[in-house]
Amino acid sequence: MTPEPVDPSGGRQTGNGAGLFRSHPEGTGSRGSRILGTIVLIATAAFLFVALVASPADTESENAMGDMVRIMYVHVPAAVACYLAFFVTAVGSIGYLWKRTEGWDLLAAASAEVGVVFTALTLVTGSIWGHIAWGTWWEWDARLTSTLVMFLVYIGYLxxxxxxxxxxxxxxxxxxxxxxxxxNVPIVHYSVEWWRSLHQGPTISRFDPTIDGLKLFALLFGMVLGILVFLWLLMHRFRMQYAAARLEARGLDLALAERRAEGAPVSGFTGSTDATTEKEAVR
Amino acid sequence: MPEQSSGVAVAFADARLVAAKDLRVEWRSRVVLSQLVPFAILVLVLFGFALDPDRTVLERATPGLFWLAVLFSTVLALQRAFSVESADGVTDALRLSGLDPAGIFLGKAAGIAVQLLLLQVVLLAGVSLFYGATPHGPVLMVSTCLAATVGLASVGSIYGVLSAGLRVRDSLLPLLLLPILAPVLIAATQAFTAAYERTSGEGWRWFALLGVFACLYLAIGIFAFDQLLEES
Structure with a gap:
């Protein structure tokens, strides 16, 4: 085995993962995403400190949740991020219908993927909260139920x-x-809300610990962090989708070229490039 | 603008053509009569087995069971309606025929709506017979059926075309369709409950929700069908 010649241009083509900040040229990382990733990492450490150590347990409100109030610092940001993600999916979809360019479609897809993850996180943390606050893992609460329906709708989308x-x-x-x-999201939400209010009084108050000081700060910090994590994941998933689309196209081109080589071994057949440009034009 | 009004007239004429074609195909094959109606009745019987032949439970659950049976039958009706299409390349033929896309959408939805209404008549007779639920408030019930059917048929036509021609269509269509139709199930069930319990005032609020749902998806279908037909 002869060793690969060392590339003087900083080894960007090697993609052997040597060095923390060196990555494959066709990978999903870039300077921007790495900076954002570093910020997210540091912020997460700070957030964990604020949420788990610095902020006080909930002892003042009427249904004092104690340490369990800390679930909210994850639950609420995850919910915010999943609504934001599906909003971006809708924007990407409208953008595609308007402009007909691949980028909008990939944005919608990437955002939906990240959104489904955040929705799952919202449902799980909401369910844990429900177990503590209401004593059941699942309550047919309007918000929880409509989030579940939304989750299923976007699983269908994927x-x-x-x-x-x-x-x-x-x-x-x-x-x-x-x-x-x-x-469909608001329609489901309002119909479930009406449906619940018919059978019992207003839904059990979900979240009314007194929120102030460090607790409020932890919640807001969590929301900002949730949005940053969403953006970071979105960047990577978007580039992932883009690379997958390129790979798909390349596989098709190779297969086409092979068939053409089989079919027309003689004469300078130039149809291949035409077909490629034609395909690009269709895109 | 005169052109605008004639465009709408053309769309409705096209809708009538498409609906008439679908219903003619349906009448000649009689799949709805020979398979869908028996299936719906079978579902009612199975609900009876699941909930024990206890008249009070069944009677109380009648509105929900009725609309669940309608929902399941809707999925089957759609799969039937759009597999006939894609098998013979009818979608392409419709596109080439130069019919107005909005007209094609309205026609498909109307064809499905007629079949669903027929099904609901049979199911209503079924629940009265098997579950002993005597219907009340005919105005509310008929309005609910009409509004819910328009909603079911328009969402169904959009998603029927969306999943047409896919290998996994049969399993994908229910997954896409049923969560979107959840508000119809809730609203129609509540409206029927109000009708059965003779508290119609409560029911009209749910009818309004059904109406909004139907109008919204009719509008989406009219504007989006152009896009959907283009590439299917």
Whole structure:
């Protein structure tokens, strides 16, 4: 085995992961995402300190939650991030229907993926909260129920994306689902709320510990951090989607070239480049 | 603008053509009559088995069971309606025919709505017979059925075309469709409950929700069908 010649340009092509900040040229990291990632990392450490150590337990409010109030510092930011993510998906979908460019579609897809993760986190932390506050893992509370329905809708969105092979058809159909799914969120929310208010009084008060001082700071800090984490994940998932699309296209081009080579071994056949540009134009 | 009004007229004429075509196909194959209606009745019987033939439980749960049966049958009706299409490349033919996309959407939705209404008549007779629930408030019930059906048919037509031509269509369609239809199930069930319990005033609020839902998805379908037909 001959050793690979060392690349003088800083080894960016090697992609062997040597060095913390060196990455594959076609990887999903960039200077911007690494800076953001570092900020997120430091902020997370600070957030954990504030949320778990510095901020006091809830002892003053009527249904004192004690240390359990700390779940809220994760639950509320996750909920904020998942609504933001699905909003970005809707924006990406509308952008695609308007401009018909790949980027909008990939943005919608990446945001939906991250949003589903945050929704799952919201549901799990909400359920743990419910177990402590209400004594049951699941309560047919309006917010919890409509979040679950939203979760299922976006799982359907991702399932649709993975079911369609043709990128243009996939982009168009999922853009429409992306818009419809977002329009549906308030309808589900209000119908579930009405439905619940019919059978019992106003829903059990979910969250009324006295929020002030460090507790308020922890909550707001968590929200900012949640949005930053969302943006960081979004950047990576977006580049991931982009790389996957390139790989798909390259595989197609290779296969086409192979078939053409089989079919027309003689004469200077130039159809390949035409077909490629044509395909690009379709995109 | 005169052109605008004639455009709307054309859309409705096209809708009538498409609906008539779908219903003619349906009448000749009689799949709804020979499979869907028996299936819906079967679902009612199975609910009876699941909840024990205890008349009080069944009677109390009648509105919900009725609309669940309608929802399941809607999925089947849609799968049937759009598999007929994609198998013979009818979607492409419709596109080439130069019909107005909004008209095609309205026609498809109308065709499905007629089938669903027929199904609801049978189901209503079924719940009265099996569960002993005597219907009250005919105005509220009929309005609820109409508004819910428009909502079901328009969402169904959008998602039917969306999942047409996919290999995993049969499992994907219910996953996409049913969460979107959750508000219809809630609202229609509550409106029926109000009708059965003779508290119609409460029910009209739910009817309003159904109306809003139906109008919203009709509008989305009219504007989006152009896009959907283009590439399917």
């Amino acid at each position: 399932a649709l994306r993975s079911a369609i092979v043709d990128p243009v058809v996939r982009a168009k159909r999922s853009a429409i689902v992306g818009v419809v799914a977002f329009v």
